[in-house]
Structures are given as structure tokens and as C-alpha cells.
Amino acid sequence: MLPAMAYSIYWExxxxxxxxxxxxxxxxxxMIVEFASRYDPQPFHVDEEAARQSLFGGLCASGWHTxxxxxxxxxxxYLLKAAxxxxxxxxxLRWLKPVFAGDTLSVRLTVLATRPMASxxxxxxxxxxxxxxxxxxxxxMTMEGWGMYRRRDVAAPAVGENPR
Numbered sequence: 376m377l378p379a380m381a382y383s384i385y386w387e388x389x390x391x392x393x394x395x396x397x398x399x400x401x402x403x404x405x406m407i408v409e410f411a412s413r414y415d416p417q418p419f420h421v422d423e424e425a426a427r428q429s430l431f432g433g434l435c436a437s438g439w440h441t442x443x444x445x446x447x448x449x450x451x452x453y454l455l456k457a458a459x460x461x462x463x464x465x466x467x468l469r470w471l472k473p474v475f476a477g478d479t480l481s482v483r484l485t486v487l488a489t490r491p492m493a494s495x496x497x498x499x500x501x502x503x504x505x506x507x508x509x510x511x512x513x514x515x516m517t518m519e520g521w522g523m524y525r526r527r528d529v530a531a532p533a534v535g536e537n538p539r
Contacts, residue, residue, distance in 0.1 A: 384457035385527040386499025398448035404476040410440040435473035458525035465520040472515040479510040
């Protein structure tokens with residue numbers, strides 16, 4: 376059995392309308408090429424000459440790289456301290472502007488809705504919108520989705536107990 380974690384953030388800590396801003400992740404050419412070489416080797420992500428000839432006009436990060444950087448900032452800011460139970464998915468993911476070497480990214484999290492999970496009352500759902508901003512405060516990516524968190528004030532079913 377795994378040891379119990381000491382969490383400082385629960386479902387109750389995400390009031391509707393809450394806005395949090397965090398992160399300051401610099402993006403380098405090396406990061407862009409390394410990620411793209413492994414996961415999205417399109418020419419405008421890995422080849423500077425091809426990138427200059429592209430719609431983007433220069434080497435830019437994969438949207439998936441931008442998403443991964445946002446996830447890291449979320450983990451560092453709150454998810455690793457939270458009683459998180461994962462997510463059923465992301466909705467409305469949009470890459471609005473290219474991310475270039477020299478950009479510094481941050482995240483703005485807005486809580487859109489919350490509700491207890493009907494089938495598992497010890498779990499609360501949080502719907503959020505994340506905006507990834509560059510150093511000029513331009514929105515380069517947006518996404519919305521639901522997170523699942525333990526509730527502080529509702530006991531979870533005992534291990535082996537059917538929660539249905």
C-alpha cells in the first residue's frame with residue numbers, strides 16, 4: 376500500500392471565478408529542436424532554413440511542446456500539491472500564435488465551474504480555462520478541461536469498497 380500524501384490543495388480550493396497566474400518558462404532553440412526531433416519533426420520545428428520559408432517565418436515550437444510546457448508549469452504551481460485524481464480530458468485546445476526561441480511563457484488559470492461528482496461524492500470536478508501567454512502578454516495557446524480532485528470534507532470509500 377502506498378503512503379498517504381499530504382495535500383494542501385483540494386476541490387474546495389478552486390472557487391468559480393478564481394484566476395491564478397504563474398510560471399515563467401524560457402523557451403530556447405535547443406528545447407524546440409529537441410522536442411520536435413522526438414515528437415513532431417515537421418521542418419518548421421527542426422530546420423531553421425525550412426522554418427524561414429514557412430508560414431511562421433522562423434523556427435517555432437510544436438503546439439504539443441507548448442502544451443507540455445504548460446502542463447509542467449501547472450504541476451510546479453499546484454498539481455503536485457493537489458489531491459488531484461487526473462482528468463477526463465481537454466476540450467477546445469487552440470494554438471493561437473507561434474512560440475519562438477527567446478519567448479518566455481506563463482499560464483493564466485481561470486476556474487469556470489465546479490461540482491461534486493454524482494457517482495463518487497468524495498470527488499469534485501473543476502472546469503478550467505488555461506491561457507498560455509508569452510512575455511508580451513499575447514495569448515499563444517488556450518485550452519479548457521475538467522480536473523478531478525479529492526474533496527476535503529467528504530470521506531472516500533474504504534479500500535476495496537465498491538464506491539457505486
